[in-house]
Amino acid sequence: TQETVININGMTCNSCVQSIEGVISKKPGVKSIRVSLANSTGTVEYDPLLTSPETLREAIEDMGFDAILPD
Amino acid sequence: MPKHEFSVDMTCEGCAEAVSRVLNKLGGVEFNIDLPNKKVCIESEHSSDTLLATLNKTGKAVSYLGPK
Ligand SMILES: [Cu+2]
Numbered sequence A: 001t002q003e004t005v006i007n008i009n010g011m012t013c014n015s016c017v018q019s020i021e022g023v024i025s026k027k028p029g030v031k032s033i034r035v036s037l038a039n040s041t042g043t044v045e046y047d048p049l050l051t052s053p054e055t056l057r058e059a060i061e062d063m064g065f066d067a068i069l070p071d
Numbered sequence B: 001m002p003k004h005e006f007s008v009d010m011t012c013e014g015c016a017e018a019v020s021r022v023l024n025k026l027g028g029v030e031f032n033i034d035l036p037n038k039k040v041c042i043e044s045e046h047s048s049d050t051l052l053a054t055l056n057k058t059g060k061a062v063s064y065l066g067p068k
């Protein structure tokens, strides 16, 4: 299991947090996700054989948020 | 162009912004978001199913209210 922290811009309320956690936690390979509204981040534990930070980033973008991977 | 009305569970401007973004990504839509009433009215040639699937991407509770 690996962990990645994705910067998420555009979240303004708790329902944004819940939407992202709800959708991303159902993606293949995702073990857990914790979204912080205060820090504008999502911390994802994932299986590197099934998904990648880039795939997860795109999935968050698809939901209408700006998602950026740390370098 | 046909008009469709959807109920989307949005709670603030930011939620509405996320909805706007997914709709703009789809393209071919003109829409109006009524935040207090949690309604989105979309004018588009896309089918209501396509629009519903697009709105569902936001992860918010969405339902189709009907043509307008
Ligand atoms: Cu929100």
Ligand SMILES: [Cu+2]
Residues within 6 Å of the ligand: A012, A013, A014, A015, A016, B010, B011, B012, B013, B014, B015, B016
């Ligand atoms: Cu909101």
